[in-house]
Amino acid sequence: MSSDFLEKLSECVEFGKINLASPYPPQMKGLPGADEITREALQAGVTPTEILNDALIVAMNKVGQKFSENKIFVPQMLLSAKAMSASMVHLKPYFASGAVQRRGIFIIGTVFGDLHDIGKNLFAMMVEGAGWEVIDLGIDVKTEKFVEAVERYPNAVVGISALLTTTMVNMKPVIEAVKSAVPGTKIIVGGAPLSAEFAVSIGADGYGKNPQEGIMLLDKISD
Amino acid sequence: MNKFTQQVLQSPKLQALPIMTHPGIEAIGSTVYEAVTNGHIHYQAIRYIADNFDTLACTSIMDLTVEAEAFGAKINLPENEVPSVSGRLVSDAESVAALEIPTLAKGRIPQYLLANRLAAENIKDKPVFSGCIGPFSLSGRLYDMSEIMAAIYIYPETILQLLSKCTGFLVSYCKALKATGTQGVVIAEPAAGLLSGDDCMMFSTNFVKQIVDAVQDDSFTVILHNCGNTGYCTEAMVASGARALHFGNAIDMEKVIEQCPGDVIIMGNLNPVAIFQQGTEEAVRKATRKLLEKTAGHKNFVISSGCDLPPHVPEANIRAFLETVEHYDFLCVSRVC
Numbered sequence: 001m002s003s004d005f006l007e008k009l010s011e012c013v014e015f016g017k018i019n020l021a022s023p024y025p026p027q028m029k030g031l032p033g034a035d036e037i038t039r040e041a042l043q044a045g046v047t048p049t050e051i052l053n054d055a056l057i058v059a060m061n062k063v064g065q066k067f068s069e070n071k072i073f074v075p076q077m078l079l080s081a082k083a084m085s086a087s088m089v090h091l092k093p094y095f096a097s098g099a100v101q102r103r104g105i106f107i108i109g110t111v112f113g114d115l116h117d118i119g120k121n122l123f124a125m126m127v128e129g130a131g132w133e134v135i136d137l138g139i140d141v142k143t144e145k146f147v148e149a150v151e152r153y154p155n156a157v158v159g160i161s162a163l164l165t166t167t168m169v170n171m172k173p174v175i176e177a178v179k180s181a182v183p184g185t186k187i188i189v190g191g192a193p194l195s196a197e198f199a200v201s202i203g204a205d206g207y208g209k210n211p212q213e214g215i216m217l218l219d220k221i222s223d
Numbered sequence: 224m225n226k227f228t229q230q231v232l233q234s235p236k237l238q239a240l241p242i243m244t245h246p247g248i249e250a251i252g253s254t255v256y257e258a259v260t261n262g263h264i265h266y267q268a269i270r271y272i273a274d275n276f277d278t279l280a281c282t283s284i285m286d287l288t289v290e291a292e293a294f295g296a297k298i299n300l301p302e303n304e305v306p307s308v309s310g311r312l313v314s315d316a317e318s319v320a321a322l323e324i325p326t327l328a329k330g331r332i333p334q335y336l337l338a339n340r341l342a343a344e345n346i347k348d349k350p351v352f353s354g355c356i357g358p359f360s361l362s363g364r365l366y367d368m369s370e371i372m373a374a375i376y377i378y379p380e381t382i383l384q385l386l387s388k389c390t391g392f393l394v395s396y397c398k399a400l401k402a403t404g405t406q407g408v409v410i411a412e413p414a415a416g417l418l419s420g421d422d423c424m425m426f427s428t429n430f431v432k433q434i435v436d437a438v439q440d441d442s443f444t445v446i447l448h449n450c451g452n453t454g455y456c457t458e459a460m461v462a463s464g465a466r467a468l469h470f471g472n473a474i475d476m477e478k479v480i481e482q483c484p485g486d487v488i489i490m491g492n493l494n495p496v497a498i499f500q501q502g503t504e505e506a507v508r509k510a511t512r513k514l515l516e517k518t519a520g521h522k523n524f525v526i527s528s529g530c531d532l533p534p535h536v537p538e539a540n541i542r543a544f545l546e547t548v549e550h551y552d553f554l555c556v557s558r559v560c
Contacts, residue, residue, distance in 0.1 A: 016376075024376040070455065074417040075372040082373055115299055115307045118368045165496050165533040166304040193496040193533075 005041035006055040009087060012037060013059035013129075016079025018086050024079060035086040048094035049101075052131060056084050060129030064212040074122065077211075081125030088128065095133065102133040104222050105156035107149045109137030111174060114167035119191060123159065126211040127218065143177045150182045157222055159214070160204075162191040172202040179203070186221045190214055224486060227350060227407060227444040228466050231279070231488050231525060237515070237552040238279040238525045239545055240490060241499075242409065242448070242469070243532040246541060247271035248284075255534060256302045259286050262337030266345070269338065273346045277545055280350040283339055285411055285448075285531035287356045290389075290396065291364040292330035294322065303534060311367040316381045322365075324392045327399050336399055343404030350406035352446060355396055357412025358430035361389040368414060375418075375426055382426065390430040397438045407444035409469065410434065413530075415459075416451020416471070423452075423459040431463040439466060446490065450530040457482045472497075472529030477517050485523055492529040493544070499528055500536045504543040511547040519555070 011017075012034040015025045019035035032040075041051060063080040066072045094100045106127050110120045117139050128134045135153065137145055150156060158178055162168040168191060175187050188206040189199050199207035205221055208214025224232075231238055247268035248258045257264045265284060273281040288306040292298045297309045313319045327336070342351045356364075362385045363371045375382050397408050415427035431447060439445045447463050449456060450471025460468050461483055470479055470491035483489055493499065498510045511526065518524045526548055532541075 018377075022377055070453070073419045073422070073455070075375055075419075075422065078369060078373045079376060113301070113304065115309055116368075118372070121369045164305060164307075165500055165535070195497055198501070 002041075002044075002046045002050060005037060005044060005046050006050060009034060009037045009041060009051065009055040010059040013056060013080055013083045013087065014062050016076055016083050018079065018083045033086065034083040035089070038087040038090045042090060048091045048099060051087065051091060052100060056087060056129055057131050060084055060126060063129075064126060064215060068210055068212040074118075078122060078125070081122065081129065084129045085125065103131040103219075104133070105135060105153045106132045106159060106218065107135045107137065107146070107153060107156045108159040108161065109141030109146060110139040110161045110163075111167050111170045112140055112142045113170050114162050114164055115139050116161075116163035119163065120161040123161070123190060123208070123211050123214055126215055127159075130215050130218070132218070143174045146174050147177050147181045150178050150185050154182050154185075156185070157218060158185060158187045159218075160187065160189050162189075162194065165193045168193055168198065171204070175203045188214065188217055188221070225439070225441045225444055225466055228486065228488055230350075232486070232522050237548050237555070239277075239527065239548045240279040240282075240525050241276075241528040241532060241541065241544065242282050242285060242530065243272060243528065243536070243541070244268050244282065244284045245532055245534045246536055246538055249534065250275070250538070254302050255304060255306075256300055259284060259289070259300065259306055260331060260334060262334040262341065265334065265338035266341035269342045269351070270346060273342075273349060273351075276541060277549070278349070279525060280352055280406070281342070281346060282352045282409055283335070283342065283354045283405075285354050285409070286335075287360060287364070287411060289331050289335055290356050290361050290392065293325040293327075293332050293392070294329075294365055295325070296365060305533070308364045311370070312365045313385065314366070314370070316378065316384075319366075319381050319385045319388075322385070322388055324388050324395075327395060332396065336403060339400055339405050340403040352444075353397075353400035353403070353405045353408040355393060355400065355408055355410055357410050357415060357427060357447075357449075358386050358389045358393055358434070359418075359427040360412050360414040361393065362386050363414045365389070372417065375422060386426065386430050390433050393434050394437045397434055401438050401443050406442065407446060407467075408438065409446045409448050410465070411448045411531075413449060413451040413471070416449045416453065416456055416473075418456065420455045420459055423456040424462060427456075428459040428463045431465070435464045439464070446488075448530075454478060461487065467525075469527060470529065476514065476524075480518060480521050480524060483523075485521075488523050488525055489521070490525045490527040492527065495528045495530045495532050495536075499532055499540050499544070502540065504539055507540045507543040508547045511544050512551060515548065515551045
């Protein structure tokens with residue numbers, strides 16, 4: 001019974017079926033989506049931990065893998081992430097009560113001066129789908145806001161995003177301020193104009209070329 | 224075959240066309256803000272590039288906010304950074320239906336038309352290319368880029384309506400750019416590169432083609448730029464009918480050349496950041512030689528940057544790029560390759 005729910009939910013997330021109303025994917029039109037199935041699963045006694053570990057994380061891993069192999073593209077990945085978020089809404093009370101443990105806290109934001117968010121949003125959703133609690137600080141995030149967030153969550157890993165060559169240089173002062181406020185904080189960076197060499201040069205602990213690489217990096221540096 | 228295509232295919236020498244205006248803006252001592260808001264300064268920046276670099280053509284500023292601003296989007300205009308769109312203008316079927324197609328008097332459009340007219344009137348020794356955003360990239364700026372990616376599947380009719388409105392405006396804008404006397408337009412459609420080939424065809428190419436059909440002729444060439452394409456949208460780009468296609472650094476140019484017809488001009492794709500902006504002169508020379516070796520023998524190839532050169536590219540790197548092209552060409556001619 002439990003495995004039926006988990007299998008259906010995993011399928012909804014993998015193929016981006018958000019809820020009953022969503023017409024996507026066409027082969028699942030008119031069927032319940034991640035929203036309804038999660039609610040039913042919880043009512044039927046499936047535990048939130050099973051939902052997180054055996055459906056959402058499994059599905060998002062497959063999504064990340066397919067994306068890195070160019071079998072799906074950004075729209076499909078975003079729809080999967082939206083389906084996962086629709087399920088996650090029902091799990092939030094269990095996270096808050098401590099009934100379900102996350103893998104860690106991940107603070108993310110687009111660096112100050114930069115208003116772009118598609119890469120940041122995509123990665124944040126993938127990280128959440130990998131079992132992390134995500135604190136999304138938004139776009140154009142000032143250094144002080146990053147510092148405040150790590151002071152509040154001192155064990156968190158920080159992710160900084162930039163799309164512009166003119167703003168990627170702003171990452172360095174953020175990294176310096178965060179590491180000075182909470183020494184030992186791990187920081188990863190990403191964004192179209194960046195490279196692994198640049199990440200090293202500004203003192204970041206890692207660089208993710210794509211979301212899947214970023215998740216693997218996150219798992220590695222947080223172990 | 225139009226004039227520009229003929230010029231490239233029949234040229235006895237290798238051609239280089241880095242997409243750039245920021246080096247010109249910096250060289251004339253202006254800020255990005257001044258150049259994107261004042262047509263005279265914009266023109267002076269183009270003029271500097273035309274006068275100081277031996278390139279196939281010159282281009283106007285690749286500013287992907289000017290059209291969104293005309294529609295009413297809020298624009299962030301920093302002093303020395305590329306402008307960006309802030310927030311979203313439309314969010315559902317109702318707001319898309321109510322969206323009005325702006326006139327060409329809105330926002331900074333008149334200043335851009337002025338810059339293009341001045342460039343066309345005063346730069347006579349090489350073609351001048353205007354620039355505009357592509358329909359899908361413009362729609363993404365109005366609807367929110369993350370949201371439009373999901374909406375093409377959930378609310379396709381709404382997005383198609385938005386694309387139609389954006390295309391209607393872009394057709395008018397490109398006709399006005401053509402009327403300034405420039406020799407073509409670079410249509411920048413990077414967001415379409417995030418789509419699958421089929422989606423790129425449906426949500427980008429079908430609309431880009433309407434612009435191409437409206438303005439491209441013997442003396443006016445459309446260069447379709449898609450630096451987001453990693454290899455899955457090339458067929459869709461060819462289907463647009465644009466006489467020239469411009470690719471970003473994420474793609475393998477050898478494969479692109481194989482996929483594209485020989486009478487379509489192919490341009491690309493040295494990394495504008497890692498090579499031009501952050502690389503040494505030697506790194507620029509090495510990357511340029513490598514790309515020329517990979518693409519040797521293809522008369523329809525024009526070496527270029529993979530995207531618009533960002534601010535703060537050392538002029539020495541641009542010169543290293545152009546000298547390497549010239550030197551390679553000389554060696555090639557000497558060896559009759």
